[in-house]
Amino acid sequence: MIPKLIATDLDGTLLRNDRTVSERTLRALRAATEAGVEVVFVTARPPRFVDELAAGSGLSGTAVCSNGALVYDVGTRTVLKSRTLPPEDARKVAEALTGAVGGVGFAVETGHKVVFAPGYGHRLPEDAEAEFPVDSVEALWSLDAPFVKLLAWSAQVDADTMLATAESAAGGKAQFTHSGGSGLLEVSASGVTKAGTLSALCAERGIDAADVIAFGDMPNDLTILEWAGTAYAMGNAHASVRAAVTRHTASNEEDGVATVLEQFVTVG
Numbered sequence: 001m002i003p004k005l006i007a008t009d010l011d012g013t014l015l016r017n018d019r020t021v022s023e024r025t026l027r028a029l030r031a032a033t034e035a036g037v038e039v040v041f042v043t044a045r046p047p048r049f050v051d052e053l054a055a056g057s058g059l060s061g062t063a064v065c066s067n068g069a070l071v072y073d074v075g076t077r078t079v080l081k082s083r084t085l086p087p088e089d090a091r092k093v094a095e096a097l098t099g100a101v102g103g104v105g106f107a108v109e110t111g112h113k114v115v116f117a118p119g120y121g122h123r124l125p126e127d128a129e130a131e132f133p134v135d136s137v138e139a140l141w142s143l144d145a146p147f148v149k150l151l152a153w154s155a156q157v158d159a160d161t162m163l164a165t166a167e168s169a170a171g172g173k174a175q176f177t178h179s180g181g182s183g184l185l186e187v188s189a190s191g192v193t194k195a196g197t198l199s200a201l202c203a204e205r206g207i208d209a210a211d212v213i214a215f216g217d218m219p220n221d222l223t224i225l226e227w228a229g230t231a232y233a234m235g236n237a238h239a240s241v242r243a244a245v246t247r248h249t250a251s252n253e254e255d256g257v258a259t260v261l262e263q264f265v266t267v268g
Contacts, residue, residue: 004211068197096170150187195223
């Protein structure tokens with residue numbers, strides 16, 4: 001049975017490790033689109049990253065960005081919907097994490113740029129032109145920009161430990177998740193998840209969860225993998241994702257998404 005919608009994460013899932021989309025995967029996605037299947041990118045990444053990907057690959061459509069905080073039209077480069085984190089809640093989370101962990105650096109993702117305070121060391125080459133420093137953590141809370149995500153980073157504590165600590169110290173103030181073991185915690189407005197935003201998007205289109213096939217590799221993908229009617233963990237997925245998801249496919253380097261899609265659509 002052909003699904004009505006494909007929901008796929010990007011890094012570690014649709015993209016290879018060099019952040020490109022293979023020709024095999026592109027052919028599978030095009031074949032799915034030609035068969036009437038909608039493709040939605042569901043990612044922790046901000047719109048600017050999706051724009052760069054679209055320019056290099058020709059991919060278009062709708063993206064659920066920043067772990068569900070934004071719904072983005074890739075073709076028109078327009079944010080259709082947003083759910084941002086109140087600055088006061090961000091400040092409370094930062095205070096709780098600082099007290100519980102110590103040595104944590106903070107940054108704010110606005111959707112267009114990353115504003116970071118001293119001590120925040122998670123710097124990405126692709127974000128170099130979008131990074132802006134401030135003199136102190138306190139300066140973050142008065143930013144005249146939307147708080148799409150608060151980013152909390154530690155050089156000593158891994159992301160799984162950061163997540164558990166945040167939920168214990170600041171549970172209820174925000175939504176916490178992460179994309180791997182780098183010590184980076186991603187903080188969204190309370191209740192914001194990839195699955196929550198995607199399910200609302202599907203409801204608008206009259207698509208049930210049973211008609212969605214989803215792919216992911218990291219803990220921030222779990223809500224969507226648990227919600228979709230058919231879900232696949234990538235061969236390179238985080239241990240918690242492999243344990244939670246029954247169906248597994250090949251790794252991102254081995255075109256795991258295309259491997260599955262080729263069972264549903266005819267690829268020329």
